[in-house]
Amino acid sequence: MFEQLATPKGDPILSLIAEYRNDPRENKIDLGIGVYRNDAGITPVMQAVHDAEALLLANQTTKAYQGLTGDEAFNEEILKLVLTESQCKRAIALQTPGASGALRMIADLIAVTAPGSTVWISDPSYINHRPIMEKAGLTVKTYPYLNAETRLVNEPAMLATLESLGPKDVVLLHGCCHNPSGADISLDSWHRIAELATKNGFLPFIDIAYQGLGDSLEADAQGLQVLADAVEEMVISTSCSKNFGLYRDRTGAAIILSKNKQIASNARAKMCELSRGSYSMPPAHGAAIVHAILTSESLTKSWRDELDAMNRRVNGLRSALVKAFREKTQTERFDYFGQHKGMFSLTGLSDDIIAELKHNHGIYIVGGGRVNVAGLKESEIDTLVEAFIAAGA
Numbered sequence: 001m002f003e004q005l006a007t008p009k010g011d012p013i014l015s016l017i018a019e020y021r022n023d024p025r026e027n028k029i030d031l032g033i034g035v036y037r038n039d040a041g042i043t044p045v046m047q048a049v050h051d052a053e054a055l056l057l058a059n060q061t062t063k064a065y066q067g068l069t070g071d072e073a074f075n076e077e078i079l080k081l082v083l084t085e086s087q088c089k090r091a092i093a094l095q096t097p098g099a100s101g102a103l104r105m106i107a108d109l110i111a112v113t114a115p116g117s118t119v120w121i122s123d124p125s126y127i128n129h130r131p132i133m134e135k136a137g138l139t140v141k142t143y144p145y146l147n148a149e150t151r152l153v154n155e156p157a158m159l160a161t162l163e164s165l166g167p168k169d170v171v172l173l174h175g176c177c178h179n180p181s182g183a184d185i186s187l188d189s190w191h192r193i194a195e196l197a198t199k200n201g202f203l204p205f206i207d208i209a210y211q212g213l214g215d216s217l218e219a220d221a222q223g224l225q226v227l228a229d230a231v232e233e234m235v236i237s238t239s240c241s242k243n244f245g246l247y248r249d250r251t252g253a254a255i256i257l258s259k260n261k262q263i264a265s266n267a268r269a270k271m272c273e274l275s276r277g278s279y280s281m282p283p284a285h286g287a288a289i290v291h292a293i294l295t296s297e298s299l300t301k302s303w304r305d306e307l308d309a310m311n312r313r314v315n316g317l318r319s320a321l322v323k324a325f326r327e328k329t330q331t332e333r334f335d336y337f338g339q340h341k342g343m344f345s346l347t348g349l350s351d352d353i354i355a356e357l358k359h360n361h362g363i364y365i366v367g368g369g370r371v372n373v374a375g376l377k378e379s380e381i382d383t384l385v386e387a388f389i390a391a392g393a
């Protein structure tokens, strides 16, 4: 049966990781894979996660099935993290295997409820948005997003496209910390999108995978909350991979906001029916950790403090990059590093420059030029800036 299958081409990010690992140079820098690292180059287990895990180990009495909706206390808590109190009253969350699971469950829900819908994703967008939506059977189109000159959002072009959409359209927006560009939508534009969604009837679909890694937990959810106040229906995928550091524990949620809780619950029940046809139930461990943290005042404080410190580190690196580039180039060409939010910045570097940075300087950047600022050490900034300029960036 499987003889007909061709050997697949290697995944570009995974092969970059392997190349980096095998590179003997001591001063090599990995800016590829999208994980947060501290200044020692480690992706740490957060202290609150350690503490919650210890509690779980001590108190867990069973590994029996939890049910299709996962951990209901987690679902309640995650809702409160993303939405305002009044929005929570007409919304419901479904625990999923990471935000990836949420993206797919929401896509499946749209495909069965409104077949023939088109999902509009930003150009560029998270590398898995298109395949996840297409595998659910949805048509995918792109709206303009990035201004290639400024490296910031081309809001007039984005809004002009959204203006032309209607009830058969779904608009997928990054809640904060846009991946791969780092360029976020202004609050004014969130208001404008809210007006357009209400007037034209398209469904807003918000993917928020980095809440707390832009400005703060509250500020990062502001845009989507503006939208949620205005529209009758909206869907959200959210992730605990980055802000709780739970990457491999596959922890996330699909949120449905509707006219009332009953309609939202019906949509969630439909997603459960669909998940039964694939992974059935989400894994328990990560959600149990998040539940333990968010229902304990002291663990919540510990988690928030550490998240804020991670956020400060990334923003500090961004400011240091801007300063170093200004000094080196006597221009403001690289100021976008300071204007971007979250872990990534899309540099727009050509393939040739990316190759030269790897070969001559041991600096590893994925094709397309996305730099994981959160993977940088402070001590590497001058080397990075020198190498960028030497390579002709």
Ligand code: PMP
Residues within 6 Å of the ligand: 034, 097, 098, 099, 100, 101, 126, 174, 179, 207, 209, 238, 239, 240, 241, 247, 251, 252
């Ligand atoms: N959405 C975006 C924008 C992402 O960058 C990612 C990857 N971190 C995901 C969704 C998937 O997240 P998860 O690891 O929780 O599945």
